[in-house]
Amino acid sequence: MRVLVVGAGYAGTTAAVRLAGRSGGRVEVTLVNPRAGFVNRLRLHQIAVGRPVAAPSLRELVGTGVTLVEGEVVALDPDAGRATVSGPDGVQDVAFDRVVLATGSTTTVPVPGAEHVHAVGDLESARRLRPALAAVSAGADITVVGGGFTGLETVAELAEARPDARVRLVAAGEVGGWFTPRGRDHVQRTLARLGVEAVGDTRVRAVTPDRLLLDDGGEVPSALTVWCGGFAAPLLARAAGIAVDDRGAGRTDASMRSLSHPAVMAVGDAGHAPAPDGGRYSMSCQYAFPSAAHAADLIRAEVLGLGSGGGLDLGFTARCVSLGSRHGVLQPTDKADVAQGRAVIGSGAVAAKWVQVRGVVAAIGLERRLPGAVRWPHAARGRRDAAAVAGSGT
Template sequence: MTHHLVVLGAGYAGLVAAKGAARRLRRHGGVRITLVNASDRFVERVRLHQLAAGQQLRDLPLRTLLAGTGIQLAVARVTAVDAAARTVRIDAAPHVLTYDTLVYALGSTADTTAVPGAATHASAVATHQDAVLLHARTQHTRGPLAVVGGGLTGIEAATELAEARPGRTVHLVTQGEAGPGLSERGRRYLRGALRRHGVTLHEHTRVGEVTADGLVLADGGGMPADAVVWAAGFRVPGLARESGLAVDGRGLITVGPDLRSLSHPEVFAAGDAVAAYGPDGSASRMSCQTGLPMGARAARNVAAALTGRTPGPLRLHYVWQNISLGRHDGLTQFTRADDSPVPALLTGRASARFKEAVTRGTVLALRR
């Protein structure tokens, strides 16, 4: 009897999980793999700030990336998962997929729910469609831009947008410090790079509301802007919570060290949708650097479970944080395994070239 493995999501984690499982199970007959994704293209999420600034990204059709693997691609949006019945409902034929084993890797979206008006008036940069819409919104205006969020996404968006339109006023607004995972030396370099790009940094500044005209700050002040870019955190859709899978307070699937659902052992999860933890016990950050090893571990553990071996634990070991600061500048903050910063940095053009090499190498690995 054929065992049906269904993988939901073809981002970094899902694509690695599907291709890794296919490779490991190639000689194990009786396993069919279906990969479900809303688009027929792989999206380099780490480059979406470039797309928002008007740059062309490489076209990466999933059918090309899956060629020779035997994986069946279903281009459809997942509308429901029934963990009890082991079914997935999608918005295209055959509309219902029945699985024996499931890998849930549907990722995250921008969290525009925390501040009034953000969902209506702000643009995000978390999906391909977000980036396309943001570019369309900003390319014909010359007024100020406000980017909310001092993490990697906000920093990269602010510097890329400022570089694309020299002389344009760009504000970067964050309720804490910009680049919270950086060393003090790293933060000094970051502040200098923002100044060189003409980005005005507003640290320890809370946003109370987003309007059609810009930001209303929590202290009552205002910040006019032609467009607001929302990069102040991510959230997952309610799909996992509604499916019957055990989730935490954020809606992330709770898993054991082997990435198996705590409530449904036939379900593995990877990427931003998972409540996984690093070496120090803290929650892992949502990133490509987390999603790739999760996807690889999910592939190994699915193969192990289907071939009578014992699945192994996920071990996250961080190495660096790579930050683009436009096309010709960058900041690579080297870290300990628990993601805490060490003094070592790589900056400037060398960092920009390094990140480009890592990003291209990731796609090359996904092709293979």
Template sequence: MNATNKTHEIVVLGAGYTGMLATVRLARRTRKLNVRITLVNPSERFTERLRMHQIAAGQELANHHIPDLLDGTNVVFHRAAATAIDVTARTVTLDDGTQLHYDTLIYGLGSTTDTSRVPGADEDAWTLNDPRQARRFSHRLTEINAAAGTVTVVGGGLTGIEAATEIAESHPDLTVTLVSTEELGHMMGDKARAHLNRALDRLGIVRKIGVQVAKVLPDAVRLTTGEMIASDLTLWTAGVKVSPLAAHAGIAVDDRGLIITDTTLRSVSHPEIVPIGDAAAVRMPFGVLHGTCQSGMPTAAYAADSVTRRLRGKTVKPFRFGYIHQPVSLGRKDAVIQFTKADDTPRRWYLKGRAAVFYKEQVSGSPVPVFKMSKHMTMQVQFANGGRATRALA
């Protein structure tokens, strides 16, 4: 690149947790190279997906604008949505008619809640995909709480648990029901799971475990057992889907639509494309990573480092990752942290109560301070048991 003095065009699709981190880290690490970075996102607002349940429960969060977060980086921000990728011409078409050329494409289009598999979920269930919808949900919660109404949260994963506890704590006059196909906290150890269930009992949350939803109605949820649950509001957190953009472009994807990667997080079919976060099917010795911020942020940091290293003509070490914990908020005053082995199976140790609240706030609070600091220094992002950092540098 330096020999021809040609500008290397890097396009980043998606300005979520992973896209933002990859962008600001790339901007710093390539500042002395002939590189132009363009970040594409449909909204100027940075959405804190991990805190959407707090918005839904009626809490106010800081409003962060992406152009402000990029100030001083020389990154070009383009407010638009990608509609097509031409992998032969190496172009991305946007919904405003713009066409961007790329030499390297960082693909950070994350996942959204999948409401397509159960009748009525699309029409009559709410999701946490969008802060505006979460805010409208919070307004409806206030109205229903005044009438001592009913809310059903479908999905017993960490998002569903955090949403149900946040809603029950902030709106004590509601009857909150949590529906899950699996035991709540099934990935945790016995003691952490026991604390989780005590918190649900304390908050009066009704559980329907080992059942599936057959249909969502405007005022009820029908289970596959035939049972009807009265539900003035239904919040859907069960299952996710990814953008079909990669599959439509002919990029190699798995059966979930995730881009299949090599050991250095490049697409196996198109190595100039680097998927990160929920968009990437990343295989470790213990299996494919599941989409969480815990694994997503390291893929973003590693992608920035590996792209930079290749631009400098240097070798890149394979990506390595191991889980360290399962952090779950149980309202504003309680939490449980299950510490894990690298493969996400539980260790003996766990935290509960206020100690867990403090811990969770430290490790999974707002990423905005990390973005801001990453403009000025190379932040280490922990990615494996033992505290090794996700850097592609030798």
């Protein structure tokens, strides 16, 4: 069986190495990615402020069992089993029997003025932000829009990098409101200590070159705006006629199989499988690793005649957010990803984040060396099935 994996982020590399390593040579795995280096996306906001971030070679990460093609899948014909790849070697067709969409997500700006904002959702955007940040004059206003994890991490990083600027966070809800009270208080206190003005319960309706226009008629000055207010999957799946949700992610059943095309699987940020509560799993490493590993296992089971396999059984355990280089929060969650219990703050949280950002890359290497090593906490069985619990706590 020829399996094409599109995108070599956490999900795509995991699916590729797991499948190649566990299918006894019965599957040819081709992995397509626009660049030869692995992007550890959890650290893009750090790239934006010029902190050194390693970019491991994808070739070394996935090993020789996977055919790596540098390029972008620019068109997909899921019925004919053909993808068009454009890369440094020109345009080529790649035939497949199954395709795993692991194209991740990028920043979306759903208000007028998108041309005036910066972002940290992909490597190119993070690299563009770096000189723009350096060019902002002392005392100027810098605004991060979006109070989710990426917004919190980004605003703290920018405030630490530019203590001479007026850094602000604009969020639709309460800043840090997702956490339990101890975590929330720590988020608010730490941002205040870093000099961040946190503006909660505020929606932006448009962005201009030097300000944000708010829903309530107000305005916020902003010489540099960084949008962390939403992410969506690339257009590839939608353009191919594959069933997608309103954020462009492939709609799948609990087995990661497309609702419209059985030969297509969609994982990580690019996939929308039904979560137990009826919604979708959050765009996160906690979902990227298990969904990809599960998809690989189902293809393997099909090839080896081991049955059709079941749906993904995934329970969340915790989330970890960094607040600059010296602070963070490790927040336990219930299995449905809702914050609960006592948040860990201080050096424990900073250490957990350190382990997380390195652990996600290490987990891929471990999966290549020990196929099947990536496991995850289960929801239904209510136990922690942990060997290398990749993504756990991210």
